[in-house]
Amino acid sequence: MKYFEFTFTTLPCTDTMNDILAAFLGEVGFESFVECEGGLTAYIQQALYDESTLKSAIAEFPLSDTKITYTYTEAEDKDWNEEWEKNFFQPIVIGDRCVIHSTFHQDIPPAEYDIVINPQMAFGTGHHETTSLIISELLESDLKGKSLLDMGCGTSILTILARMRGAQPCTAIDIDEWCVRNSIENIELNHVDDIAVSQGDASSLNGLGPFDVVIANINRNILLNDMKQYVACMQLGSELLMSGFYVDDIPVIRAEAEKNGLKFVSQKEKNRWAAVKFIYPVG
Known part of the structure; x- marks a missing residue:
């Protein structure tokens, strides 16, 4: 990338x-x-x-x-695993239940969900607020037996956690070929199955689904543009979790969601970043 x-x-x-x-x-x-x-x-x-x-x-x-x-x-191409190690990044612990670390980390704190990520890139490591917000939401959600879509999957941290929590089957999609390759590597590292990874944008959703849970951690403009395509592959009771924008953006995100028949459920905030949860359709 x-x-x-x-x-x-x-x-x-x-x-x-x-x-x-x-x-x-x-x-x-x-x-x-x-x-x-x-x-x-x-x-x-x-x-x-x-x-x-x-x-x-x-x-x-x-x-x-x-x-x-x-x-x-x-931006200079780097071996980001080496950068992590060189800068002594510590494992990320979220909600005292999930720990994210790379293969070089030692003395990993015990957690219910242990995720190994070799990012080889600057982003998608779990450090960003939007990733941790969605992780917190997934830790609170009942995912067992639910089909799940992760749009803009990056390193597939979110898909891997969802699969560990019982979501099945899972689909991870990213526009970047490198992310697809890295996602496959990380899925193998964590010994999880039933995750289909593919390259594409929202247009690739045509004919897929329906999904019980849709995750989209991208950015405000892409979410606003593609939300209707997320909704098209949802069904009665499906949930949509979105992040990648600021708290100030929640009103415009909510307006577009409600225009597409979604009902607002909740929001989370961290350092001005936001995550929102909707359900389909409006009851």
């Missing part, structure tokens, strides 16, 4: 400024943000980057008397 690494310089450079900028960038496809001297470093998949969309977002920035400039380069 190829990424661009952007360096945004903000004047004035404040926490509030950078938080709002990250929110705006998240809406146009950026996935990861790191504060740096003078501003923000952000990453976006090369396939999702559109210069005119970025310039429009910056032009619509709501704070007056601010200046935002940026430069970007192609």
Whole structure:
């Protein structure tokens, strides 16, 4: 998976400024943000980057008397397992029930669900708030015997956990060929079965399903555009879990969901990121 690494310089450079900028960038496809001297470093998949969309977002920035400039380069390809090890990342423990770690980790804390992920990439490791929010939701859900779809599966952390909790059969789909290969590797590492992995976008859902549970942890714009296709492969009582957007985006996500016949159930929040749960259809 190829990424661009952007360096945004903000004047004035404040926490509030950078938080709002990250929110705006998240809406146009950026996935990861790191504060740096003078501003923000952000990453976006090369396939999702559109210069005119970025310039429009910056032009619509709501704070007056601010200046935002940026430069970007192609993000260096790295062995992200080596980066994890070199930087001494610790296993991720979520809800005292799920631990996510790589093969090099030692002294893994015991947990009900032990997931091994060799990411070989910057994202999809479980560190991001949106991933942990969906994991928390899955840990609370009754998944036994339920068919499940994970759109934008990445490393397939979510599918693997769902399968461990009894979801069956499971389908994992991602637009990126690398994610498909890495998902297959991670599924094998965790010795789970009945997970079909394929490459595609929402158009590939035609003829699939119905699914009892649909997960989509992507970004706001893709969710808004593709939600109708998720609903088309759901049935009476099916649940839709979505994340990849900020708390401020919940109203527009909810409006689109309700337009497609979904009923709002609940929401979770973590560091301004959000996850929402809907059920189909409205009773």
